[in-house]
Amino acid sequence: MTPKDTGTEQLIKDTAKHLFFAEGKIHATTQEIADAAGVNRTLVNYYFKSRDALFDQVFNEAQEKVVKILDEVMESDMPFREKIANLITVFLKEAMHFPYREIFIITQMNRNDVIDAKRARVEKVNAFLAEIEQEMDKGNIKKMNPRHFCINLFSLMAYPLVTAPLYKILYDMQDDEYNALMEERKKLIFEFIFP
Amino acid sequence: MTPKDTGTEQLIKDTAKHLFFAEGKIHATTQEIADAAGVNRTLVNYYFKSRDALFDQVFNEAQEKVVKILDEVMESDMPFREKIANLITVFLKEAMHFPYREIFIITQMNRNDVIDAKRARVEKVNAFLAEIEQEMDKGNIKKMNPRHFCINLFSLMAYPLVTAPLYKILYDMQDDEYNALMEERKKLIFEFIFP
DNA sequence: CTTTTGTTTAACAATTTTGTCAAACTTAAG
């Protein structure tokens, strides 16, 4: 048998991500992860050495994925409108699948008193902010600090999915109803940005 | 000495809230809470019986506080514009102090597979949604599903503070600079809602 | 001063969670 052909290592990692990012169970123990994956708990140590190592790996991959999504959007040479439309489509799809990924990242950062990485991103971000400012000068979007533009955009996309459990109660909605509401937001957010 | 006149019980609870809601350390152990409060760990058990009991109490009080803030805003008989202006002022002030309170609530809900409470809120929420719809009919705000109006408003207020650690890195800003950016948002969000 | 009541502490116990290891198992290659 060649190494890892049953994919147990991947299964464990995927299950951990599902618990953390999709179900928002960011406290999950190794036992809970193993149970959810349907494997023996000691396999977590066999494949990942320690709980912390698994967490670190999941954390790093989460960060890489987020960075990758943003990079692909920011660096593409589409016209601005399409770029944003594309961002909304891609990001909301991801966020509906993994609503708590950013929360997991932030929680881990707070827990370990911030080990950064991705200072390297600053230049790319600044380039994107400059591009946004150009669009404002052209009169295509409302003038403001371009940092607010980004903050607004991501807030409108991400937060409704993080707070879904609350809104489902307050709005008295079932899962499918709330999902439909989130679907509506793709168009709504775009029109919010480009009135 | 009359009971609790040193306020140790309150100190422990306030410290726990600070760790959870302000620092985002939602995994904090009883030892970490005790250390941060500068008291012996066993006092947590003396005053709160168990770790879970402390968490439950903090959770309930967090929920009550959020409900109270929303109720005071929604039930006040101010004109709509002032009502929203007031909401933005009050909520953003709270969120700048305790950015992770809602995240703590949601995390606990996810952890325990949602014990709701506050189904009772549904009626009040519906009344507020109806009021928003009236304002739309009057042409004072953009027409949309009033649920989206609320979601947008709270997303724009809350999420930038939750994601502050990330933005501080990506925007290369210090704490005071980021706080200033958040202050700007009071006006910005209001103008976003009432163009 | 003594008592009473409530508070704080350290030592200890219990529980929960994580980590280790040897043995059993599985499969493919020789």
Next chain:
DNA sequence: CTTAAGTTTGACAAAATTGTTAAACAAAAG
């Protein structure tokens, strides 16, 4: 079939976290 490499398991150990208790302490009342 035998061997070799990787995988899985259960028993056990270690560590981390939480809970209990008795004794020391502090302050006010009698």
